[in-house]
Amino acid sequence: MPRFDLRSARERNGTSPTDAARGDARGRVAAVLAPPMRESRPDTVQLPSTVAGAGGEADGTASAAAARRAARRVRRATGFLRRLYAPFAASSFSAPSSPATLADAHRHGRGASGGAVGAARLPNMAPDHYLITGRTGTGVHDRLDIEDLQREPRQFTLFVLAFLALQGRGDAFEGLVVPPAARFAELAAIHGLPFTEWIGDHTSSDADYDPKDPKDSQPFPSRFGGYCSHGSVAFPTWHRPCIMSIEQAIGDVAVQLAERLSANSSSEEAAQWKDAARALRFPFWDWAAEKVATNGVPKVITDEKVSIAMPGGVVKEVENPLAYYPFDTIPEGFRDEVFDVKAYFSQWKRTFRYVQSTTQPDGNGNASMNAEIKKRAASIRQGVGRLFTYDDKGKPALVWDEFSNHTTQSLRKEDYYNINSLEGVHDGLHGFIGGNGHMSFPDYAGFDPVFYLHHCNIDRLFALWEYVYPQYYMGKGYPSDGDTIPFTQSLGTYNLVYNAVLDGKTALAPYRTENSEYWTSDETRFLDGKYYSYPEVAGVKIGRDITDQQRIEARKSLQKHYGVHDEVPSLAGQSRGFGASSCRCSTRSVLLP
Ligand SMILES: N[C@@H](CC1=CC(=O)C(=O)C=C1)C(=O)O
Numbered sequence: 001m002p003r004f005d006l007r008s009a010r011e012r013n014g015t016s017p018t019d020a021a022r023g024d025a026r027g028r029v030a031a032v033l034a035p036p037m038r039e040s041r042p043d044t045v046q047l048p049s050t051v052a053g054a055g056g057e058a059d060g061t062a063s064a065a066a067a068r069r070a071a072r073r074v075r076r077a078t079g080f081l082r083r084l085y086a087p088f089a090a091s092s093f094s095a096p097s098s099p100a101t102l103a104d105a106h107r108h109g110r111g112a113s114g115g116a117v118g119a120a121r122l123p124n125m126a127p128d129h130y131l132i133t134g135r136t137g138t139g140v141h142d143r144l145d146i147e148d149l150q151r152e153p154r155q156f157t158l159f160v161l162a163f164l165a166l167q168g169r170g171d172a173f174e175g176l177v178v179p180p181a182a183r184f185a186e187l188a189a190i191h192g193l194p195f196t197e198w199i200g201d202h203t204s205s206d207a208d209y210d211p212k213d214p215k216d217s218q219p220f221p222s223r224f225g226g227y228c229s230h231g232s233v234a235f236p237t238w239h240r241p242c243i244m245s246i247e248q249a250i251g252d253v254a255v256q257l258a259e260r261l262s263a264n265s266s267s268e269e270a271a272q273w274k275d276a277a278r279a280l281r282f283p284f285w286d287w288a289a290e291k292v293a294t295n296g297v298p299k300v301i302t303d304e305k306v307s308i309a310m311p312g313g314v315v316k317e318v319e320n321p322l323a324y325y326p327f328d329t330i331p332e333g334f335r336d337e338v339f340d341v342k343a344y345f346s347q348w349k350r351t352f353r354y355v356q357s358t359t360q361p362d363g364n365g366n367a368s369m370n371a372e373i374k375k376r377a378a379s380i381r382q383g384v385g386r387l388f389t390y391d392d393k394g395k396p397a398l399v400w401d402e403f404s405n406h407t408t409q410s411l412r413k414e415d416y417y418n419i420n421s422l423e424g425v426h427d428g429l430h431g432f433i434g435g436n437g438h439m440s441f442p443d444y445a446g447f448d449p450v451f452y453l454h455h456c457n458i459d460r461l462f463a464l465w466e467y468v469y470p471q472y473y474m475g476k477g478y479p480s481d482g483d484t485i486p487f488t489q490s491l492g493t494y495n496l497v498y499n500a501v502l503d504g505k506t507a508l509a510p511y512r513t514e515n516s517e518y519w520t521s522d523e524t525r526f527l528d529g530k531y532y533s534y535p536e537v538a539g540v541k542i543g544r545d546i547t548d549q550q551r552i553e554a555r556k557s558l559q560k561h562y563g564v565h566d567e568v569p570s571l572a573g574q575s576r577g578f579g580a581s582s583c584r585c586s587t588r589s590v591l592l593p
Contacts, residue, residue: 130181130200132511132519134244134531135251135281142535143247143281143460145289146322146453147298153309154276157261159283160308162253163321163449166246168328176256182249184325184449190242190510191446194332195225195494201510209494211333216492223492227510230442231407233400233474233487234502235423236462237521239455241511246452247282247532254280265311273311281532284456287429288384288562293377296370297433301450304363322449324364326350334444339436351448354435365435372432378563380432383425385562387465388555392548396471397478401487403465409487410478422465426458463528467542468555474521476503537561 150156164170166184180186181200190198195209209216209225216223224230229238258277262270285301286292300306306320327349334345341357348355354365354372390399401410405423418424434440438448445451477486486501495509496502507518528534529543538561540554559565 128202129512129516130179130245131514131516132241132245133248133514134527135248136514136531138251138278138531140529140531140533141279141281142533143456144283144535146283146285146300148535149283150300152276154273155280157308157310158254158257158273158277158280159250160306160318160321161257162250162280164319165253165257166249167321167325167449169319169321169326173257173260176253176260178249178253182245182252184246185328185331187246187249188325188446188451189331190226190245191228191451192224192226192441192443193334196332197494198227198510201512205495207495207497207500209492215497219498221491223498224442225494226442226446227494228442228446229489229493229502229508230423231405231491232489232502233404233409234489234506234508234521235405236458237524238508240459240462240524240527241508241519243282243452243456243459245511250282251277251280261311269311282456283453284460284534285450285453286457286460287373287454288381288457290381292380293374296373297366301453302364302366302369322453324351324353325447325449327447331447337441339440341436343436343441345438345441345444351439351444352437353433353439353448353450355437357436364437368435369433372435376428376432380425380428381562382564383420383428384461385559385564386420387422387425387461388468388558388562389564390469390472392471392552394472395479396473397475397487399469399472400474401478403469403472404474407490409490410480410485422458422461426454429454460534463534463542464537464540464558466526467528467540468551468558470526473525474502474504 144152149159161170161173163184165173165176165178166182166187168183168185170176179200181198186199189196195211197204197208209223211217211222211225216225227238228242229235254277255274258273262273265273285298287297300320301322303320304323305317306322307315307317310316330346330349336346337343343355343357344359347359348361352361352364354368355361355363356365387403390403398410402408402418403422406418406421406427408418408421419428430442430445431440433450433454434445434448438444439451439454474487475484477484479485486503488499489496489502490499492498492500493509495507500506502521504522505520508520508524509518511519513519513523534542538554538557540558546554
């Protein structure tokens, strides 16, 4: 029988992977932590058997310049800015009462636009909405780098199986309760296509995107119909509950799995499985780590099969939920896009990265992806390091604007794109990972599972940034000629019309807090330490009390850690390396000129 060493890294080593990495004993630690996988058993978790294709219109992608010109025209024409998310009508959604199991989900069919599958009332399920509470009530635990999570065998097993279950690939675990709104097809559909309402937040309002309404489709390119906030000051804050939602969905399933897996285990082992389920947090992939230049994307993200440790240390090989997502139904609105080559999104039955331009490709182009990532590794690190080069003298809203997103509205220049913003760095990665596949396009990216590891890393960088720059924030807008000009969401979202005003109180729909109100940017701030945290990096551990002087030191060590050695002056309000990018075609974007 193959066996896993089921002790956690801390137990084995007397320290956590993070503690260990801090010391200079990397080789020793790697040797101790490497999971001893010797043999494997065949997988019992299978792909869904029916995969239905859907037609779509071939359509080209708007160029960035056209997008920006259109946005400017709209900005000029609109003339006034208005708050928009105004009181949503009372919900007509009622939670079904029968339990939803994966088997139910398969029987009823599922799809991004939402099948009516009953849901048992889970802690995160209020009467009308799937509430985003994070993993509250389970203590504060670090979100780990994906490769460190893999070194925590029980947590990793629970993560993999729970993720497969959300994806509807967990046939081995009939009877797990997954609320319909928490299924991967539904969570993934929030970000971009299909431009429909998320079933976890049924509430029609005048502001909802409607593809049939000329007001949403006519200015070119048409209003963005996904919920996510791009090119605006809410880019970092909107994606925070986005990660919390998949984290809690996986966590809730992990708790059930721990019970089930350990049903026949000793009470000591059962307790360890339950502890692992409590400690499980969503992992990040640190694509700016030094090793990326030589190793590329970790195999745990690319291999189509992955080994996990079952109770008693039995090794099992299962489908890897991180390598791709197989669609049960191709979501509405998926169409073929012309990149440098054609992407057959209307026909591909699973997500792809760097794929052949044919309707039946044979898999992810991992070699091309790795080549691209390795080539870009140094500039990615620089891009991250430069996020920590602001000084303390900037105007809060201007610095926030420049840091947070690639549009940087307050600079009011035309046709620029801030590659050195957090979003700018993030854009590059979308393209480097996706190639001509799903990750490269905001409309489709949310369906590639790696999206969440990528955005968890973005959240981590955001958390580090907040920690060393607590004074910078969007506020009510930016100063200009003695006035305060509100920030806006220029191209709109599913629930924000063109040029909707954005400030700290704007709803981050569709995510609702435990009070059933929408999350706001204000509420997302400094969340670290509430139920999750991030491991120490370059001597900086978020959440510790530090003085202003220590903050300056922390910034310097982060700069250095990411390979930025020169003093870079405060650039708020000045040009800081803007470069060209093709919207939705980010492999063409350049991180540093
Ligand atoms: N549109 C970005 C890339 C990109 C951003 C996203 O947020 C996304 O989901 C997918 C792709 C660019 O032009 O480089």
